[in-house]
Amino acid sequence: MLAFLVSAIRLGMTFLLGSTGETITEKSGHLNLGIPGVMCVGAACGCYAEYIYLSVAGRAAIPVLAVLIPILAALIGAGVMGLLFSFLTVTLRANQNVTGLALTTLGVGISDFMIDKTGSIFSKGSKYFTASLPFAEDLGWFGELFLSHGVFVYLAIVIALATSFVFNRTRVGLHLRAVGENPATADAAGINVSLYRYAATCIGCGIAGLGGLSFIMDYLNGNWEYCIDAIGWLAIALVIFTVWKPNLAILGSIVFGALYIASSYIVGVSFAGKELFKMLPYLVTILVLVITSMRSKKNQPPQSLGLPYFREER
Amino acid sequence: MEREIALSCRGITKTFGRVVANKACDLDVYKGEILAILGENGSGKTTLMNMVAGIYFPDEGQIYVNGEEVTIASPKDAFRYKIGMIHQHFKLVDVFTACENIALGVEDEGKYRLAEVKKKVIEITQRYGFIIDPDKRISDMAVSEKQTVEILKVLYRGADILILDEPTAVLTPQETEKLFAVLRRMREDGKSIIIITHKMHEVLSISDRVAVLRRGEHADTVNTADTSEAQLTELMMGKKVDLNIQRSEPKDSVDRLVVSGLSSKNAEGRPVLSDVSFTARSGEILGIAGIAGSGQRELLEAIAGLYHLDAGEITYLDPTDGHPENLRDKTPVQIRDLGVRLSFVPEDRLGMGLVANMDIVDNMMLRSYRKGRGMFLHRKEPKDLAEQIIEELEVVTPGATTPVRQLSGGNVQKVLVGREIAAAPSVLMAAYPVRGLDVNASYTIYNLLNRQKERGVAVIFVGEDLDVLLELCDRIMVINSGCVTGIVDGRTAQKDELGLLMTKSADREEATEEGA
Numbered sequence: 100m101l102a103f104l105v106s107a108i109r110l111g112m113t114f115l116l117g118s119t120g121e122t123i124t125e126k127s128g129h130l131n132l133g134i135p136g137v138m139c140v141g142a143a144c145g146c147y148a149e150y151i152y153l154s155v156a157g158r159a160a161i162p163v164l165a166v167l168i169p170i171l172a173a174l175i176g177a178g179v180m181g182l183l184f185s186f187l188t189v190t191l192r193a194n195q196n197v198t199g200l201a202l203t204t205l206g207v208g209i210s211d212f213m214i215d216k217t218g219s220i221f222s223k224g225s226k227y228f229t230a231s232l233p234f235a236e237d238l239g240w241f242g243e244l245f246l247s248h249g250v251f252v253y254l255a256i257v258i259a260l261a262t263s264f265v266f267n268r269t270r271v272g273l274h275l276r277a278v279g280e281n282p283a284t285a286d287a288a289g290i291n292v293s294l295y296r297y298a299a300t301c302i303g304c305g306i307a308g309l310g311g312l313s314f315i316m317d318y319l320n321g322n323w324e325y326c327i328d329a330i331g332w333l334a335i336a337l338v339i340f341t342v343w344k345p346n347l348a349i350l351g352s353i354v355f356g357a358l359y360i361a362s363s364y365i366v367g368v369s370f371a372g373k374e375l376f377k378m379l380p381y382l383v384t385i386l387v388l389v390i391t392s393m394r395s396k397k398n399q400p401p402q403s404l405g406l407p408y409f410r411e412e413r
Numbered sequence: 414m415e416r417e418i419a420l421s422c423r424g425i426t427k428t429f430g431r432v433v434a435n436k437a438c439d440l441d442v443y444k445g446e447i448l449a450i451l452g453e454n455g456s457g458k459t460t461l462m463n464m465v466a467g468i469y470f471p472d473e474g475q476i477y478v479n480g481e482e483v484t485i486a487s488p489k490d491a492f493r494y495k496i497g498m499i500h501q502h503f504k505l506v507d508v509f510t511a512c513e514n515i516a517l518g519v520e521d522e523g524k525y526r527l528a529e530v531k532k533k534v535i536e537i538t539q540r541y542g543f544i545i546d547p548d549k550r551i552s553d554m555a556v557s558e559k560q561t562v563e564i565l566k567v568l569y570r571g572a573d574i575l576i577l578d579e580p581t582a583v584l585t586p587q588e589t590e591k592l593f594a595v596l597r598r599m600r601e602d603g604k605s606i607i608i609i610t611h612k613m614h615e616v617l618s619i620s621d622r623v624a625v626l627r628r629g630e631h632a633d634t635v636n637t638a639d640t641s642e643a644q645l646t647e648l649m650m651g652k653k654v655d656l657n658i659q660r661s662e663p664k665d666s667v668d669r670l671v672v673s674g675l676s677s678k679n680a681e682g683r684p685v686l687s688d689v690s691f692t693a694r695s696g697e698i699l700g701i702a703g704i705a706g707s708g709q710r711e712l713l714e715a716i717a718g719l720y721h722l723d724a725g726e727i728t729y730l731d732p733t734d735g736h737p738e739n740l741r742d743k744t745p746v747q748i749r750d751l752g753v754r755l756s757f758v759p760e761d762r763l764g765m766g767l768v769a770n771m772d773i774v775d776n777m778m779l780r781s782y783r784k785g786r787g788m789f790l791h792r793k794e795p796k797d798l799a800e801q802i803i804e805e806l807e808v809v810t811p812g813a814t815t816p817v818r819q820l821s822g823g824n825v826q827k828v829l830v831g832r833e834i835a836a837a838p839s840v841l842m843a844a845y846p847v848r849g850l851d852v853n854a855s856y857t858i859y860n861l862l863n864r865q866k867e868r869g870v871a872v873i874f875v876g877e878d879l880d881v882l883l884e885l886c887d888r889i890m891v892i893n894s895g896c897v898t899g900i901v902d903g904r905t906a907q908k909d910e911l912g913l914l915m916t917k918s919a920d921r922e923e924a925t926e927e928g929a
Contacts, residue, residue, distance in 0.1 A: 277509070280508055281505070
């Protein structure tokens with residue numbers, strides 16, 4: 100049971116990073132369906148950077164750098180994907196849905212291409228990410244549940260909390276929400292809509308890219324086993340599941356993680372049964388979507404989500 | 414006394430493609446005055462003000478604030494020069510509270526604290542006599558409250574020059590009076606107020622001076638005290654016009670449409686129509702007055718078979734033999750074929766009735782495509798009709814094959830109304846058919862409706878301007894929150910009476926018929 104929960108948290112944090120990134124993007128009114136591709140690129144860039152750093156540094160590798168360099172690479176790689184998305188949708192006025200889907204395809208392709216060069220085993224690098232606090236083992240179940248995790252788990256929670264704070268307690272957050280709700284209003288209030296959309300999308304993609312990296316380096320212990328874009332779709336579903344609230348997403352992500360791996364921990368489930376289990380997060384998301392749209396006016400997506408904004412158009 | 418000039422525009426020119434919106438416009442606004450800007454639709458009033466507010470950038474010309482030449486490239490720049498604009502379509506974020514909306518875009522020193530914002534907002538409301546709850550969400554607000562938030566927004570930023578674009582279009586007469594009282598208090602406070610409006614009597618009652626624009630050019634600026642309605646109209650149109658609506662006595666009036674006990678709830682379970690009953694008679698114009706969003710739209714759509722009903726009857730009496738038909742059992746197409754026509758001009762003009770990307774001919778065909786035989790379309794008749802409408806209603810368009818989207822709002826409306834009238838209906842429902850139309854075009858539409866009435870059509874007219882309703886309609890039904898609060902005679906009713914009915918809470922016992 101404990102192992103199940105620990106596993107659920109580890110996987111959940113991947114979802115959390117992905118969904119926090121997507122939430123930031125969506126709050127600006129951008130529906131970025133390219134998140135799966137972005138997460139792939141983030142993971143691939145991080146892994147690639149780690150591969151290069153470790154082969155250059157060899158035994159002299161410094162743990163802190165071995166963690167920071169891939170993270171930076173993932174942020175930049177995924178951020179560039181965000182830049183591409185913004186450039187296409189804001190500057191060139193392309194349709195957001197189509198652009199997003201194209202970005203997913205592109206991202207999966209890029210990551211496959213990069214991983215092909217490095218081989219798919221990064222276990223050497225992975226141990227820097229999964230290293231836990233030294234005293235965690237001494238604290239019994241408490242230590243294992245809360246302190247045994249690698250750096251990504253804590254990073255994800257901090258980012259989610261910080262994002263939530265920015266949304267609700269700062270001027271930047273107020274402006275960002277206004278841009279996503281009603282860009283014309285924001286524009287008239289003197290807010291640079293394009294800038295906010297560019298920035299939110301790039302930052303969001305960067306964070307989502309970290310999610311991809313955490314999936315490979317932390318949850319899979321450095322084994323690039325299978326295509327990770329499925330994780331990206333779940334991250335998007337998580338955004339809806341937690342009604343665009345990153346702080347809620349911390350809990351939601353663990354629920355998703357648990358649902359996703361539940362099949363492996365239940366004895367006697369067939370292969371087909373496992374696949375059915377993996378669908379549960381989507382099912383729950385649909386339920387949440389139905390319930391929120393029926394009941395409350397409050398927990399709705401940003402009003403201009405997916406809509407382009409051009410000032411002088413009529 | 415030499416008065417200081419707060420804002421002046423010199424030689425402002427703005428073009429959109431080939432369309433010239435403003436041509437070498439000059440304008441001066443003094444401190445502590447209310448200046449009304451008057452002009453037909455498309456005369457460039459809003460465009461000119463949008464340039465002052467930083468929404469558009471002028472192609473040519475200079476703007477001076479307090480005597481200094483300034484460049485206003487964005488709304489932000491406008492705020493810096495203490496210019497604030499209250500737009501006709503509110504620019505508010507629905508899910509935010511009043512305070513959050515007011516704080517939006519304000520870049521002052523110090524930390525962002527909503528409590529501080531609220532304190533300052535309450536201060537302003539007390540100073541000018543606004544009534545508003547700063548923590549209320551915009552989506553829960555009535556139109557007049559939203560407008561108050563808009564005004565607070567610019568005052569919060571310390572605006573000294575306020576521009577209001579048709580602020581009274583959505584208000585009842587009582588609310589308008591309240592707004593004017595606030596504006597007068599601001600004037601005493603030394604602020605400059607520019608108010609754009611269509612309504613002549615408001616211009617005369619609130620403003621100190623009137624600037625008249627004609628086809629993008631500044632025609633003249635006159636002192637309100639020295640002018641008259643006739644002179645202003647002449648300035649606006651560049652010629653003398655007759656602004657009287659010829660209201661004839663209804664002839665051979667018989668019941669045509671009997672509506673009783675209509676009730677309906679919207680998707681959120683709130684009643685939008687409750688127990689609405691009235692009779693529309695042939696050869697008569699029945700006006701419907703009410704604050705925007707009081708159920709006018711739902712009522713007309715229900716009659717046209719487009720809105721679901723929970724209770725009530727709609728009986729249509731055939732003009733040839735008086736045979737009653739129950740419209741509730743019929744599909745929208747059947748209702749239409751009976752001669753009940755809806756020319757609905759919704760809030761977003763192109764939302765219903767016309768397809769924006771199709772040209773005028775194609776839009777004519779939307780109503781007639783069923784008539785053709787075989788699988789191919791007959792384009793000849795709709796084309797003739799389109800050309801006839803363009804000519805008769807003076808639709809300004811490069812041609813019958815121009816996409817409707819590219820026409821200006823007023824011309825779109827002419828196309829829509831023209832098409833419905835061309836179908837020779839027996840009941841014609843027109844909602845806000847003159848919304849956004851200039852004086853000339855409005856009177857064209859009024860005359861069209863009058864001609865339909867003389868032909869024995871039962872006309873139902875949903876209007877905004879109470880003066881027009883009183884001049885045009887034989888009977889006026891007032892609704893508020895989906896309830897009929899009164900039906901009065903259009904010839905004898907007073908404006909105040911209508912205003913009171915518009916805000917009166919629903920009292921069904923009093924909803925008695927007093928009609929002809």
